[in-house]
Amino acid sequence: MKPNRNGIFTTIAKLMRLWRKQQKVSRGSLTIPKEELSGNLAIDVEAIQSLFGHADDVIVRHIPQPPGRPDAAVVYIDGLVSKDAIAKQIIERLLEPGNPHDAHAILSHVSAPDVSAVHTLKQVADALTLGKCVLLQDTRREAMCFGMAEWNQRNVEEPASEPTVRGPREGFTEDLRTNIVLLRRRLRTPALRSERFVIGRQSQTQVQLLYLDGIARDEVVAEMRDRIQKIDIDAILDSNYIDELVSDNPRSPFPSLQRTERPDRVVADLLEGRVAVIVDGSPIVLSGPTTLLGLLQTSEDYYLRYHAASFAREIRWIAGLIGLIAPSVYVAILSYHHELIPTQLLFTIAAGREGVPFPPFVEALLMETAFEILREAGLRMPQQIGPALSIVGVLVIGDAAVRAGLVSPLMIVVVGMTAIATFALPSNDLANAIRLLRFPTMVAAAILGLFGVIFATMLVAALLISSRSLGVPMLSPYIPVWRRGLKDAMVRAPIWALRDRPWHAVNPDQIKRQPEGQEPKEENKR
Amino acid sequence: MRYEISWWQFAMMLICSKLTLLTTYAIVLVGQLPPVRDSWLAAIIASAIALPMIFAVYALSLRFPGKTIFEINPIVLGRFLGTVVNVILVAFYVHWAGITIRQFSFFLDSAVYLRTPEVVFGILFIVVALVATREGIEFIGRTAEIAAIVILVGMSSYYLLSIPDIDIGIIRPFLGEGWSRLWQQSLTPIALYGEGVWIAMLAIPHLSQVKDAPKAIWFGTGVSTALGIISAFLLIGLFGPELIARLAFPSFSAARVVALGNFFERIEWLMLIMWIGAMGVKISLLVFGATFGTSRIFRKYPIRHLAVVIVLLIFVTSRFTNETLSEVFDFFSPAIYLLHALPFQLAPAVILVIAWIRRLKGSGLKNEA
Known part of the structure; x- marks a missing residue:
């Protein structure tokens, strides 16, 4: 009888599969279970505390209720929320005699602007880490999340790495919302689109993709969106992580995306059809596609003659x-x-x-x-x-x-x-x-x-x-040559002559930036 | 991914390829030594003969849109014979790349780096060609854009700066040595200008707009012909035919003559800098041709993997061709240079005629490099 060689290989393959499964299981222990809330306050609170390893900064405030009403508890992470707001808007309301005992009915008594309902432990954990306050009630299998985020943050200052003699002095901060506000203040158009991604298995970092709808080339937006969505990493601690993970040239020392701390620079990029990526916790905003010329330009180039x-x-x-x-x-x-x-x-x-x-x-x-x-x-x-x-x-x-x-x-x-x-x-x-x-x-x-x-x-x-x-x-518009792009390359033409946006980033029907005839007339000399 | 190049990049490839030999070995002059005083006419005669050969490639591409010569051959000649011809074409690319590497290595070794082993330059050129081939023809096209501009600016500058030293009287009388010697002088440049054929075979199927190919052929050949004429004028006017016969690299020697004020002199190094990029483009094109052809023979085997093997083969080939500088110079005689180049340069025209007789036409998608 011939030895069954296939049998040996099959056994090895099975062992390999088993080993891989074990690897997955051991990796899985780092992820948050997607269990639903039980509806039992004590069990749910214990589950949340266990999830965070009974950390000291995860605060649980039990709110006893009169008999006949379900007990409630407020959970939040110390330092990420405004305690005053929680006390005034939630705890005081719940303690008031005659207050509604139904979680949904509480909404009409709470003035927090950002409210949502969650049903799983993972959603609760996400909400807590985003600086939300979670209200749990006995007998209810859903929790209400209230946006109460408040933490110390740096003020908007002049960026240290990109100072200018002329032009605005504002720079991005580490706060995502502040950064988006800085852009929205300069681009008061509903065409500014903002897409949110949460990346990082552990860090759950918010990443925002911004572009001007209609101007940004659809393929470029789709490409960037696709690359961001494919990222699977444990943490994003700075925008450089995104840069390296979405790069076209991962082994090149040259950057493949523009990095800046200046909102005016990002706005100019968005107006030229580029996409911007803001990472929560990083004052450096990425924009692309960029070119070598872009890396050698400053926003001040447009503030000088x-x-x-x-x-x-x-x-x-x-x-x-x-x-x-x-x-x-x-x-x-x-x-x-x-x-x-x-x-x-x-x-x-x-x-x-x-x-x-x-x-x-x-x-x-x-x-x-x-x-x-x-x-x-x-x-x-x-x-x-x-x-x-x-x-x-x-x-x-x-x-x-x-x-x-x-x-x-x-x-x-x-x-x-x-x-x-x-x-x-x-x-x-x-x-x-x-x-x-x-x-x-x-x-x-x-x-x-x-x-x-x-x-x-x-x-x-x-x-x-x-x-x-x-x-x-990267060497566009020189290689390959795009003649109209040469007006804003090594030499900058006057603003009135810069009629075209870069061809590579904008939708083909949006290349024209401004009509002809913007050149000041000779009669203005009077 | 589909690779495409523009007509401008194709034209720049033509310019790079021709100017390298023109500026290093002054090939318009060295086919026959001492050269005739009317050598500048040789450039015109040579390009006039080479142009129809290049246009034959264009005609072939129109007949078989989007197909390369390596795909056209099996259609026109049958699978077996077509594959045999493809193997011969690849062998030519390998052989020509080996010769070119040796020519440029000897030039650098003999003109400048007397103490550096010539093989060092061969290795460096092969490294550049490997990088370029793995990146594809689009990359070579873009590099050609830079290299051609640099070499054109460099040549124009040194032509301009050497004008005060030229003795126009040497060039006269017009046709003083007769047509026969002039024809002899033109034979080697025919092979030089005919190099457009093998570049066109690679570039035209990858053009974003095939109808732009004539523009590129006219422009590329026109500019290189003009520079060939100027180069012949300049060198004859500077040194005279007798001295040229004694100089190994007359263009390099001409650059030594140039001086601007009392400060800017001995600019042959700047010239060398300007030539190197174009040399890289020419060798890269040849290596790419050999790799691309092999890939098509072996059912589109990935070029990135094949490139390493082909590059090694080319390097070994280069070690066994033109083993001394005098052999390199001998190679430029019409009997060797033209006979080596012409069969290859005429091949597309022959294929075109066969396709026309057999009334064969074909179309296909753009090739992937």
Whole structure:
């Protein structure tokens, strides 16, 4: 008789299935059971407390009732709700003689604007974590939830990472509602759509997708909605989680969505057909699809005269290039291509490098690493120590290193220029990507000179060319070329000439932003 | 996902492909040494002969809309013979990619990096081509947009800056050496301008609007012809035919002559920078062609997986072709270069004639790369 090989495989498969099932069961213990409320007050209260592990901040206030009436209890999480409101609007009303004893009838006596009925333990838990107060009654298999959320939050302030000389000074906060209000105040149109998602098995974070109905391209909205809905993670602690989870280019160092703290910036994006994603607890709002040009633009570009704005944009492009390749070009030219340096300058550089014991690559690597350490330390330092650190850093990086003969003065200039150049970029994510790519570019320069620099730059360009944001090429409108988009690209045309919205984000019939003839007439000179 | 390119990107691919050899090996001149003084006419003659060959690909695409040559061959020639021809086409792409990699590696090694092993550049080019091939023809099209603009700006600048050093008198008298020598001079450039054929075979089926293909062919060939004419003028005017015969890379030497004021000089490095992107595009197109063809032979096997194998094959091929710089120069003689290129460049025209005789037509969906 032949051995039954299939039997062995079947057994292994069964064992695997069993193991997977066990894995699922063990994972399932982290999720909240979807049991319905029992209708027995004591059992339901105990179930809720057990759900939260009898946490101290889950407060249960029993409200005894006269005989013949069902007992009631109010449950809330301390710190997430307004206790005064609960006391005045719910407890006092329930304790008043002659008050209605039916839960629905209570609604006519309670002035809380946000009221809903829930039936399962999971819904109760969700309501509690959202800052609602839950009213349970004996014999009733439903609970009433009252919106009483109140907690300490930051005021609307000027965003620290995106200050402007001209333009509004408001910035987003960590509160989702406040952020939506900041947008609605600027966009007083019913076309502003807002879709809510709750993401994070444990964090239950509220995520809001916003867009202008009719203007935003339907495919883009659907794509973003679809990607958000597919997220399955235990917690969303910041908008970066969403960014990384919906990214078109998960392995690219370049961001695939625009991040901003400025409401005016998001409003401008929405008006150009983009979608915005606000995450509760994060002051950084995402918008997309974005392009490399978008990452190099600021909202201030539209608050200045177009000549100055265009000039600033050119400067940012140059800054990006300097940030990426300046140290590499230094290494390449000094290591391989002396002939490229005019003779007079070559003598000056040679005099500066006299006594420096390191080759240009090591010199550049040391200085860049030292600067990055100082920068990272500066971010973590308490504010009181920050200026002291800057002074020490400047002395160490600059004067002392040159005097010690470790580096040449030109190297200091190059590192300084590079650092300043990356800070000139409006997008912190873009600056980070450039800082990161600078090091491999330097290695390429050390190995192959200018050819290495070009080779590395080509790979960076390849990365950008292949990158997309919600399906839109990152180098649009340059690659692929969209001529009308060039009016608001490296150069900004006057506002009256910006007649078109970006083709990639808006519905095709909404490309026209404004009619022709907006240009001020010559007669206005009078 | 469906990959599409615009006519502009197709035109830029044509420009990149031709300008690389034009600017490195000055191929309009090196087919016959010393070159004739009227070499600029060779560029016109060569492109006039190459254009019908490229348009044959367009005609074939109109007859079989949306199909690539690798799908047309089995329809026109029968499954067996069509597959055999496809294998030959893939072999050509592999061989030509190997030759091109060797040419560019030797150029960099001999002109600039004398102490770096030539194989290093071969590896780097192959890495770029692998990345590009895996991303598809849309990616190569976009890269060509950047690379062509860079090389065009670079070439125009150095042409302009070298004008003061040109001696127009060297170019005269017009047709002083007769038509026969001029014809001889034109043979190698025919193969260069005929390279549009294999680019068109890859690009036209992927065009978003096939009817735009003639625009791209005229524009791409026109610009590269104009630059070929200017290049011949410039180099003959700068060095004269006798000196060109002694220079390995006359275009590179011409860039050395250029100076702006007392500060901006020795710009050959800037030229090199401008050429590298176009080199990458040309090699990527060849590698993509070989991979795409193989994918079609093996029932649309995923290109991303095939690319690695094909790239390795191309790299090995490159190690066994043109093993010395002198062999590279010998390759540019009409007897070798034209004979290597012409059968491949004429293939679409032959297929078109057979399809026309057999009254075959076909249509299909856009290909997926």
